[in-house]
Amino acid sequence: MNTKICPSCSKEFQGRRNKKYCSVSCKNQYHNEEYRNSNQTVITLNRTLQKNRVILKDLFKVYRSSAIPLSVLEAHGFDKKFHTHLFNAPSGDRYTMVYELGYKTSFDNQIQIVEMDEVV
Template sequence: MTTTKTCKYCSKELIGRSDKIYCDAHCKSSYQYQKSKSETPRFYNKVDNQLKLNRKILKQYNKAGKATVRSLVLENEGFNAKFFTHYWKNNKGDIYFFVYEYGFLRRKESNIDKFVLVKWQDYMSIK
C-alpha cells in the first residue's frame, strides 16, 4: 500500500525523492513567507523597522538641512523619538538624537512641542 505525499504549500502530488516536501522552489519560498507573516515579529525586526520609518520621516521633513516641525506632525506619521542610533551634544548642552544621518532635538516653544531637525555635519564627529 503506497501513500502519496503532497506539497506542503500547494498540495500537488510529489514526484521524486521520498523525503521531498515541496514540489519546487517557488512553493518552498511561498510556504516560508506565509509562515513568517503569521509569526510575531522578532524584536530586532521591530527596532529596525521603526528606525527605517523614523529616518524616512526625518528626511522628508528636513530637505534644507535644518527645519523646525511640530512634534504632532511627525508623530502622526509614525515617528517615535525613543528609537535613535546615536546622539551628539553641542556646546550649549543640547542633546541631538540621530537616526543615522538625520537628527532631532525636542523643544517647547510657546507651550507647543516641536522638533528641531538637523543633518549630521563633519564638525559633529568626535576627534
C-alpha cells in the same frame, strides 16, 4: 516512489523519499512565508523607522535647522516612540536619531532637525 503531500500547496506528488515539496517554486514560497512570519516584528519596526526617516528627511529639506513644532512631524505620521539611538553632541546637546537624521526638542515642544554630519 512514495506519495507525499506538499506542505506549501497541499498537492499530492511522488518523488524521492527525502523530497518535501512538489516543486522549487513551492519550496521557495514556503520558506519565504516562514521567514516573513518569524520576522514580522522586525519587518514592522523597520517599516516604522523608515517612515520616520523619510518624514525627517523631507521636513529637513524644507526647514533646514529652523525650529518647528513637534505637531508638524506628528501630522505627517511621525511616531516619536521609534528611533534608532540617542546622540550626545560635543556641545552638550542630546539628539534623538533615526539613522543619520536626528532632532532635539526644546522646552516649548519645538524641534530642530539635523543631519549627523552637521552635529559632529
